[in-house]
Amino acid sequence: MAAGDLDRVMHLLAKLPGLGPRSARRGVLHLMQRRESLMLPLAEALAAAARSIRTCRTCGNFDTTDPCAICQDVRRDPGLICVVEDVGDVWALERAAAFKGRYHVIGGVLSALDGVGPEDLNIESLVARADTAEVTEVVLAMNATVDGQTTAHYIADRLAGAHVAVSRLAHGVPVGGELDYLDDGTLTQAMKARQSV
Amino acid sequence: MAAGDLDRVMHLLAKLPGLGPRSARRGVLHLMQRRESLMLPLAEALAAAARSIRTCRTCGNFDTTDPCAICQDVRRDPGLICVVEDVGDVWALERAAAFKGRYHVIGGVLSALDGVGPEDLNIESLVARADTAEVTEVVLAMNATVDGQTTAHYIADRLAGAHVAVSRLAHGVPVGGELDYLDDGTLTQAMKARQSV
CATH class of the missing domain: 3.40.1360.10 (Dna Topoisomerase Vi A Subunit; Chain: A, domain 2)
Incomplete structure (x- = not known):
């Protein structure tokens, strides 16, 4: 129901991971209420990044x-x-x-x-x-x-x-992790790779 | 750790409702892998919408x-x-x-x-x-x-x-709604406003 340009923004935003049609609509409203402070800067940053960023031919970064x-x-x-x-x-x-x-x-x-x-x-x-x-x-x-x-x-x-x-990389208990919440695979790996203190 | 332009996109994306720093990072990677098909079109659509869309002085639409x-x-x-x-x-x-x-x-x-x-x-x-x-x-x-x-x-x-x-607007049971899942306020309103069939 929105005008063409807004529809297009919504349609494209909805393709981002974690966003669907509803959150894309909310995002568009949020952007429209912040045209100068967010919408135009985001448009420029996207265009600038798409132009300036390249993929390193050595490592892929x-x-x-x-x-x-x-x-x-x-x-x-x-x-x-x-x-x-x-x-x-x-x-x-x-x-x-x-x-x-x-x-x-x-x-x-x-x-x-x-x-x-x-x-x-x-x-x-x-x-x-x-x-x-x-x-x-x-x-x-x-x-x-x-x-x-x-x-x-x-x-x-x-x-x-x-x-x-x-x-x-080593497998094991994540720092801050509680044993009770860890899966069996992680616990088994952590036990196998135990280290002397 | 990303280059300046990408950092800026991430920072701005993270301001959308429902997106945080982590999902903004995922979004940026997703965009960078689709530069021609998504990133540039999104930049253009945002700029076009910000330019062309105005607020109706009569109704605010x-x-x-x-x-x-x-x-x-x-x-x-x-x-x-x-x-x-x-x-x-x-x-x-x-x-x-x-x-x-x-x-x-x-x-x-x-x-x-x-x-x-x-x-x-x-x-x-x-x-x-x-x-x-x-x-x-x-x-x-x-x-x-x-x-x-x-x-x-x-x-x-x-x-x-x-x-x-x-x-x-009328209050009542949403179409498709199950009584068991509705709050007391809605049920009370629906009962009060009951209609003859």
């Missing part, structure tokens, strides 16, 4: 430069590559300041159900990177899901020929 | 024209005015095709807590509209909340001097 700032940063260990599913995972690890090497974004997980095979992911380029002399270790940081772990196994197999150590 | 299409539509009864809280309510009533008169958007509800008084709402202009010869009935369609009903009472009082009938 998003940045205004290619290679990205992380790949260019000489203070980061070029011998360590952390393999992640998507750019959001790079952001998560960078927020935690948990890693001082470089990244490789493969862009998803292997999934027979969704028809995603190895050729759809940036795995060839990872194997090529791992084969250079300076790389000593590849850390597989896929999500701890079935598809994520399948993908990690596949990559570990593919890297068997390269002369690099391959590791994965 | 959003449209590309002022007066809006509803106010200009000669097939709609000019004697009937439906008073709603915001434009989303106009859209809801129009989707239901429940009303063939015109609207008046007051732009909120009276709220002592939020410091919203009668002068912050489009009530003067409603009283002026109701005072013209052609208007015969004003339907108060505020939300059935405490603030909504307080506002409806206030408007009914203000319209006492104008020679118009003042009505409100």
Whole structure:
């Protein structure tokens, strides 16, 4: 019932993850009531980001430069590559300041159900990177899901020929986690990997 | 950790109702993976809507024209005015095709807590509209909340001097609703307003 331009905004907003037609309508009303302070700045920021942000051809990260700032940063260990599913995972690890090497974004997980095979992911380029002399270790940081772990196994197999150590993130009790709320798989892994204190 | 332009999109997206920092991040990744098909069209649609959509000076509805299409539509009864809280309510009533008169958007509800008084709402202009010869009935369609009903009472009082009938939406069992899941207030209202069959 809204006028054409508003309808189009609603239709496009509803495509964002976590938003449906109803929340998109609420969003549009919210935006229209803040035309100068929110709607126009958002329009400009979207256009600017779409224009300026590129995908790093080395690691797959998003940045205004290619290679990205992380790949260019000489203070980061070029011998360590952390393999992640998507750019959001790079952001998560960078927020935690948990890693001082470089990244490789493969862009998803292997999934027979969704028809995603190895050729759809940036795995060839990872194997090529791992084969250079300076790389000593590849850390597989896929999500701890079935598809994520399948993908990690596949990559570990593919890297068997390269002369690099391959590791994965530790499983265990999340910091702040209560045992009573954890699933059996996590508890089993945490017990198996117990460490002396 | 993302580059400047992406950070700005994230920051602005997080201001939409129902989105927080985490879902805004997911939204940005989703947009970046669909730059041509979603991100740029959304930027354009937002800018176009912000430019083209105006607020109808008669009723407060959003449209590309002022007066809006509803106010200009000669097939709609000019004697009937439906008073709603915001434009989303106009859209809801129009989707239901429940009303063939015109609207008046007051732009909120009276709220002592939020410091919203009668002068912050489009009530003067409603009283002026109701005072013209052609208007015969004003339907108060505020939300059935405490603030909504307080506002409806206030408007009914203000319209006492104008020679118009003042009505409100019926309360009762929603179509498809099950008695067992309804609150006592709704059941009491539905019983009080029971109709012969």
